[in-house]
Amino acid sequence: MRVILRMSSRFGGDLRGNVAVIFALAIIPVMTMIGAAVDYTRANQLKSKLQSAADAASVGSIAKNSTAFVAAGSMTSDGTIAGGAVDATNIFNGNVQGLTGVTINSVTPTVTKTGSTLTSVVGYSADIPTSFMGVIGKTSLTVNGTSTSTANIPQYIDFYVLLDNSPSMGVGATPTDVATMVNNTSDKCAFACHDLNNSNNYYKLAKSLNVTTRIDVLRTATQNLMATAQSTQTYSTQFRMAIYDFGASSDTQGLRSLFSLSSSLSSAQTAAGNIDLMTVNGQNDNNDQDTGFSTIMPAIDKAITTPGNGTSGSPLKYLFFVSDGVADENNPSNCIKSTTSSGRCQSPIDPTLCANMKNRGVKIAVLYTTYLQLPTNSWYMTWINPFNAGPWGPSPNSQIAQNMQSCASPGFYFEVSPTQGISDAMNTLFAKAVMDARISR
Structure with missing residues (x-):
């Protein structure tokens, strides 16, 4: 009886097998963090490309000789310019054409004349699928951005x-x-x-x-x-x-x-x-x-x-x-x-x-x-x-x-x-x- 008790005590005090158990428990969150970092890095890279497209759209839609610029010259009051928004959308879409791994949810351009200033605001929203974060139920990341450009309208x-x-x-x-x-x-x-x-x-x-x-x-x-x-x-x-x-x-x-x-x-x-x-x-x-x-x-x-x-x-x-x-x-x-x-x-x-x-x-x-x-x-x-x-x-x-x-x-x-x-x-x-x-x- 004494031998059994002594062996039981020695087994309970032996900690050498805990390393494997702890590693098995820690590997999941560590891998999740590494995967999340990869997903976020990729999302930021794609967002940068989307932002560049938005910048090109906001600048190009009010450039000299653009539809909005020409229209603003004949406007006698302030207001939005529908043709400018169409141009902004087309420029944005042209710049993201062929971009893979992203789903564009919306593009919201607005071109407005206020006094002698022409302002173009191009907003966008997109979903980027994740590769690793799905294990925690996060199948995509949503990115949003806005680009604003202004131009001085030549005065008459x-x-x-x-x-x-x-x-x-x-x-x-x-x-x-x-x-x-x-x-x-x-x-x-x-x-x-x-x-x-x-x-x-x-x-x-x-x-x-x-x-x-x-x-x-x-x-x-x-x-x-x-x-x-x-x-x-x-x-x-x-x-x-x-x-x-x-x-x-x-x-x-x-x-x-x-x-x-x-x-x-x-x-x-x-x-x-x-x-x-x-x-x-x-x-x-x-x-x-x-x-x-x-x-x-x-x-x-x-x-x-x-x-x-x-x-x-x-x-x-x-x-x-x-x-x-x-x-x-x-x-x-x-x-x-x-x-x-x-x-x-x-x-x-x-x-x-x-x-x-x-x-x-x-x-x-x-x-x-x-x-x-x-x-x-x-x-x-x-x-x-x-x-x-x-x-x-x-x-x-x-x-x-x-x-x-x-x-x-x-x-x-x-x-x-x-x-x-x-x-x-x-x-x-x-x-x-x-x-x-x-x-x-």
């Missing part, structure tokens, strides 16, 4: 181009051109006035001397602007142009339409070729008062309709104003700096004339064609130089330049004097206008 803009063609724009475009005129005129005159009195027609003289005047540069620059606008626009009617000047002649001076507002930029470019200097009929025609800012600026303000939000039916409004910035008009009661005894006002532009347009939401881009000093011209030295004086040229503190800058909307002022500068500046102002419209609304 109406550009009103106001060009100073008064006699002072007959000055040489560069100091060399000025000197050529001075050296070839008996009265040392730098102005190539388009005087119809043939005995004093310095306009024709400038042509024969190959002198480039500011009006010549302005003509070319405006034509180049139309070409730039035509090559820049995304939609065929995105930009419309209108061209105005200060009048055909001194006797009829005032706001004149050279080209009515139109999206035909090629026609606008042709019309710009007709820009020319205002004619005068001899000295003292219209008392030589040919730059009537006090009447022209309110008139262009009236011509510019109410600015919109940049949609096709409600375009933004920009005024491109190009001038040397000096008024010459009968305005004795509201002359900034000087008035002759007859009431003739020769003075820097009054910047308050621009205020109403800016208050209405019209952006004003000002290109100031620097009034070069004309030391041999007594009229210039008496009436203009006091606003413009510097020891060797126009002063950095020129009242003319300051007032022109005050007329401009913030960031839309350029001052140029070299011949090649006007065209570059006009194109730069145009590019700034398009960029400003894109990011500020």
